[in-house]
Amino acid sequence: MGMLLTCKLGFEDILAREAMMYGADLKAQGKGWVFVEHFDPAQAAELCFGSGILQEPLCVNTTSVNLFVESLTEMFTDHIRPLRISASWPYRFSACENEQLTHRCAAIQRHWLDKIRKKVSRVGKLAREGLPQGPELAQGFFVHLTDFDKAFVAFEAFSQGQKRMAMDAKAPSRSFLKLEEAFCVFAREPRTNDVVVDLGASPGGWSYSALRKGASVIAVDNGPLKEPVKSHPRIRHLKMDAFTYQPYEAKKIDWLLCDLIENPFEILDLLRFWITQRWCHYFVVNLKVGRMDPIPLLRDIHDPKGTFAPHCAQLITRQLYHDREEITVMGEAL
Numbered sequence: 002m003g004m005l006l007t008c009k010l011g012f013e014d015i016l017a018r019e020a021m022m023y024g025a026d027l028k029a030q031g032k033g034w035v036f037v038e039h040f041d042p043a044q045a046a047e048l049c050f051g052s053g054i055l056q057e058p059l060c061v062n063t064t065s066v067n068l069f070v071e072s073l074t075e076m077f078t079d080h081i082r083p084l085r086i087s088a089s090w091p092y093r094f095s096a097c098e099n100e101q102l103t104h105r106c107a108a109i110q111r112h113w114l115d116k117i118r119k120k121v122s123r124v125g126k127l128a129r130e131g132l133p134q135g136p137e138l139a140q141g142f143f144v145h146l147t148d149f150d151k152a153f154v155a156f157e158a159f160s161q162g163q164k165r166m167a168m169d170a171k172a173p174s175r176s177f178l179k180l181e182e183a184f185c186v187f188a189r190e191p192r193t194n195d196v197v198v199d200l201g202a203s204p205g206g207w208s209y210s211a212l213r214k215g216a217s218v219i220a221v222d223n224g225p226l227k228e229p230v231k232s233h234p235r236i237r238h239l240k241m242d243a244f245t246y247q248p249y250e251a252k253k254i255d256w257l258l259c260d261l262i263e264n265p266f267e268i269l270d271l272l273r274f275w276i277t278q279r280w281c282h283y284f285v286v287n288l289k290v291g292r293m294d295p296i297p298l299l300r301d302i303h304d305p306k307g308t309f310a311p312h313c314a315q316l317i318t319r320q321l322y323h324d325r326e327e328i329t330v331m332g333e334a335l
């Protein structure tokens with residue numbers, strides 16, 4: 002069974018190796034995409050470096066926007082002919098990170114939508130833009146342009162949930178965006194009166210996000226916090242090393258947040274300690290992988306006989322939209 006996996010530009014080799022780690026057979030790859038076979042969608046939903054998954058895609062090779070629109074309209078109308086569509090259905094047109102390709106993709110999408118709204122107007126009115134978050138495959142129409150003359154088209158797909166977040170002008174740093182995105186992917190976030198420990202909190206973007214949701218924050222960092230976090234009534238700033246900090250609160254900490262610039266393996270050991278001591282319920286941890294090979298880290302995190310899987314009710318690793326040479330680990334500890 003063929004599957005197109007999309008990723009950030011430059012991460013194709015890593016994504017291919019990650020998919021092969023789960024048993025997929027690599028067939029081809031290009032800028033921002035990898036084509037694999039014999040890959041279970043449930044396993045694809047575990048991928049850290051994948052952003053979108055197109056199931057059994059067909060390849061369209063043609064030269065102009067008009068010819069793409071014609072082919073895609075024909076494929077769509079052929080596909081829906083035997084179906085009875087009465088509910089809204091998703092569609093998404095995407096392209097690898099290239100400004101001109103993105104423009105071309107937007108033009109194809111616009112003309113295709115106009116065309117199907119004329120040809121099959123009842124079904125066309127039910128179209129909703131977007132790719133639903135996995136792990137269930139969504140039925141719809143999904144197009145990914147990999148080059149000016151090549152697109153993959155699928156009727157089943159899902160997204161790994163990464164998305165661009167809106168900046169809040171009061172947030173002390175742009176790191177705020179990463180945590181906001183992590184909460185979206187995880188589909189959980191701190192609630193009013195939750196207790197959050199933020200390791201490596203300076204200048205305060207992550208603490209700001211938690212405070213905004215009504216939580217109380219213990220910010221651990223030798224560096225300074227910026228306003229409005231610094232003098233917020235629900236923040237306590239501890240100027241100390243995150244590796245020696247221990248929570249003294251009587252109850253379990255609701256959220257452990259960790260955004261330290263330190264060796265990722267040492268951060269994983271720290272997280273292992275927190276989880277096995279049952280010090281926190283939920284966690285979001287950013288690992289700065291830089292030029293290091295992230296596959297051994299992923300193996301460690303997802304090893305069924307390791308520490309994390311048996312001690313976690315949920316464990317997600319993602320390269321987020323706002324992550325650069327980083328990955329984010331989110332989970333619920335038992």
Ligand SMILES: C[S@@+](CC[C@H](N)C(=O)[O-])C[C@H]1O[C@@H](n2cnc3c(N)ncnc32)[C@H](O)[C@@H]1O
Pocket residue numbers: 173174176177200201202203204205206207208221222223224241242243244260261262263
């Ligand atoms: C990427 S910044 C954190 C940004 C922060 N999450 C935000 O949203 O503004 C990393 C921080 O980790 C802190 N840090 C690095 N190693 C640390 C350690 N061992 N203990 C405490 N803080 C540490 C640094 O001082 C730095 O402020």
